[in-house]
Amino acid sequence: MAHSSRPHSSRHRGEWKTHAALSLAVFLVSAPLIFAVIKSTQVSSDVLSPKLMPGGAFLDNLRNVWTDAHLGRYMLNSLIVAFCVTTGKTILSLLAALAFVYFRFPLKGAAFVLVLLSLMLPTEVLIIALFDLVSRDLKWADTYQAIIIPFLASATGTFLFRQHFMNIPASLADAARIDGCGPLRFLTAVLVPMSWNTVGALAVIQFVYAWDQYIWPLVIMQKDDKQVVQVGLRKLIEVGGQTDWGAVMAGAIVTMLPPLIVFTLLQEQFSKGFALTEDK
Amino acid sequence: MIKPRQAAPDNGEERAVFKGVALPWVFLLPTLLILAVFIYLPALRTLKLAAYKANVILGTERFVGLANFAELLSSPAYRQVALQTFIFMLLTVSLGLLLSITLAWLASRPIRGAKTYRLLLIYPYALSPAIAGTLWLFLFNPEIGVVNQMLGAAFHVKPRWLDTPLLAFGLVTLAAIWKGLAYNIVFYLASIQNLPGDVMEAAEIDGASPAQVFWKVAFPLLTPITFFLVFTNIISALFDSFALTDILTRGGPYYHNAGITTFLVYQLYQDGFVNFKTGAAAAQAALMLALVAFVTWMQFRLGEKRVHYGA
Numbered sequence: 001m002a003h004s005s006r007p008h009s010s011r012h013r014g015e016w017k018t019h020a021a022l023s024l025a026v027f028l029v030s031a032p033l034i035f036a037v038i039k040s041t042q043v044s045s046d047v048l049s050p051k052l053m054p055g056g057a058f059l060d061n062l063r064n065v066w067t068d069a070h071l072g073r074y075m076l077n078s079l080i081v082a083f084c085v086t087t088g089k090t091i092l093s094l095l096a097a098l099a100f101v102y103f104r105f106p107l108k109g110a111a112f113v114l115v116l117l118s119l120m121l122p123t124e125v126l127i128i129a130l131f132d133l134v135s136r137d138l139k140w141a142d143t144y145q146a147i148i149i150p151f152l153a154s155a156t157g158t159f160l161f162r163q164h165f166m167n168i169p170a171s172l173a174d175a176a177r178i179d180g181c182g183p184l185r186f187l188t189a190v191l192v193p194m195s196w197n198t199v200g201a202l203a204v205i206q207f208v209y210a211w212d213q214y215i216w217p218l219v220i221m222q223k224d225d226k227q228v229v230q231v232g233l234r235k236l237i238e239v240g241g242q243t244d245w246g247a248v249m250a251g252a253i254v255t256m257l258p259p260l261i262v263f264t265l266l267q268e269q270f271s272k273g274f275a276l277t278e279d280k
Numbered sequence: 281m282i283k284p285r286q287a288a289p290d291n292g293e294e295r296a297v298f299k300g301v302a303l304p305w306v307f308l309l310p311t312l313l314i315l316a317v318f319i320y321l322p323a324l325r326t327l328k329l330a331a332y333k334a335n336v337i338l339g340t341e342r343f344v345g346l347a348n349f350a351e352l353l354s355s356p357a358y359r360q361v362a363l364q365t366f367i368f369m370l371l372t373v374s375l376g377l378l379l380s381i382t383l384a385w386l387a388s389r390p391i392r393g394a395k396t397y398r399l400l401l402i403y404p405y406a407l408s409p410a411i412a413g414t415l416w417l418f419l420f421n422p423e424i425g426v427v428n429q430m431l432g433a434a435f436h437v438k439p440r441w442l443d444t445p446l447l448a449f450g451l452v453t454l455a456a457i458w459k460g461l462a463y464n465i466v467f468y469l470a471s472i473q474n475l476p477g478d479v480m481e482a483a484e485i486d487g488a489s490p491a492q493v494f495w496k497v498a499f500p501l502l503t504p505i506t507f508f509l510v511f512t513n514i515i516s517a518l519f520d521s522f523a524l525t526d527i528l529t530r531g532g533p534y535y536h537n538a539g540i541t542t543f544l545v546y547q548l549y550q551d552g553f554v555n556f557k558t559g560a561a562a563a564q565a566a567l568m569l570a571l572v573a574f575v576t577w578m579q580f581r582l583g584e585k586r587v588h589y590g591a
Contacts, residue, residue: 015389025386030404032416033407035415036418092310099307099308101296118320126326127552128552128565149318150318153312153318165295170294174297177298183307186298211408212523214408214409233411234527252411252414256407256408
């Protein structure tokens with residue numbers, strides 16, 4: 001019994017350890033979320049106690065933040081912004097990649113460098129001048145376009161689609177052109193159907209990125225009715241006096257749902273889109 | 281950001297099949313226009329603003345040349361902020377990647393339920409830094425947070441997590457690592473699944489222990505992705521930490537010359553939008569632009585030299 005001669009035994013023992021390590025990791029990663037879910041269901045007196053039994057007050061807690069603290073309004077704003085940014089970025093990146101891969105034109109290299117270099121200039125760093133430009137020159141403060149339009153171009157998306165298109169056989173484009181198919185039709189009828197994994201992976205990244213926007217809406221949106229939900233969370237916490245933690249946790253749970261839903265729906269494409277990046 | 285891949289194998293196929301000189305520019309126009317107006321113009325304006333000192337009360341602007349930069353670099357508070365940002369970055373990148381590669385490796389083993397483990401490790405990708413800050417703020421609340429309630433019951437201690445400099449710094453670092461795990465694991469999982477399985481099997485048959493297979497065979501093959509993640513993690517330590525610190529600690533508690541969890545972007549925001557020192561904030565932005573340019577340049581330079589992409 002002590003020493004099994006079968007080579008499998010050591011592997012089997014190792015497997016048990018792997019399970020233990022992974023379970024612990026999964027628990028630690030999820031613990032703050034599990035805790036938030038439990039607390040979001042408790043009545044306020046239980047929320048402040050060490051009690052870890054779920055209660056039945058989730059809807060009451062949610063109601064407290066949904067209308068009183070404008071969470072519903074913030075959620076709607078974030079949904080509008082994230083949807084527009086994701087769609088816009090995908091379309092503009094597809095068009096840009098189409099130009100870079102299927103056309104030969106003067107100054108192509110320069111245009112490419114211009115897109116490439118934008119990766120070095122994160123919004124967070126440009127925020128002083130961007131605020132100046134958007135609020136003073138464009139007078140866009142407190143408008144949706146202030147938090148949508150500056151984010152519609154995507155260097156990441158352009159590169160990913162460009163790379164993907166370059167792995168598609170050139171003969172396909174030749175055939176399309178000979179058939180009298182223009183570039184836009186080639187894009188919608190041939191390239192896009194062949195690019196769903198890339199589109200899906202990008203959609204997840206861009207939706208999550210747009211949904212997580214924080215510093216820019218914080219400075220450019222002074223009016224509450226246009227504010228996004230991430231900044232809204234901050235307002236829930238800093239209400240004068242006692243923070244209603246049960247309500248805040250209910251709010252946090254609801255706030256993480258949209259990206260989680262997008263992620264779940266596109267999970268397959270998301271993983272494949274990345275796996276593909278390693279293919280030749 | 282997405283992993284920049286090596287150029288596709290150029291097998292002599294020409295893809296530039298469509299004719300027209302104006303048409304490609306029409307396709308590129310929306311992207312280039314937005315980049316020009318909302319990225320390049322603000323970048324230039326940042327440099328200009330950095331050379332001026334604005335007085336909000338009087339509404340005046342005065343050209344001061346490089347004085348804003350000189351002031352920043354000689355300010356003990358700013359130097360402390362830069363140093364603690366660097367330490368924070370070093371800790372989150374190294375510990376975060378070590379933890380991620382270990383977990384991704386374990387979750388890639390051919391064990392039962394591996395797929396479930398993988399999913400449970402990557403779903404927190406959908407969690408925002410602001411939510412991370414909110415959850416940790418509640419967990420580590422000194423009075424009603426569950427962590428102190430447990431510590432109090434077990435050891436009769438209730439650390440003031442958010443008011444004690446060292447604890448606050450550690451807490452923000454841990455929260456950032458926790459927040460970053462899922463992103464890193466996604467990339468490691470994708471790379472591990474693309475490793476040549478036969479090579480590792482051969483090593484195992486030759487009697488290599490699992491640890492040896494990992495360090496001697498898999499780890500070297502994972503250097504390209506590790507390399508890529510080091511740089512994306514540096515960038516996210518610099519920028520994504522804003523929402524986390526803003527909600528969790530508000531940049532504090534105070535230590536020596538500045539708040540211990542005041543990192544570069546937080547300082548920039550404070551000076552620009554709370555203290556209204558536009559010139560100083562723009563100068564900080566210019567310094568940060570130089571920093572990001574340096575990091576990106578290193579990435580391309582080292583990336584070309586080193587790593588062997590693909591299997």
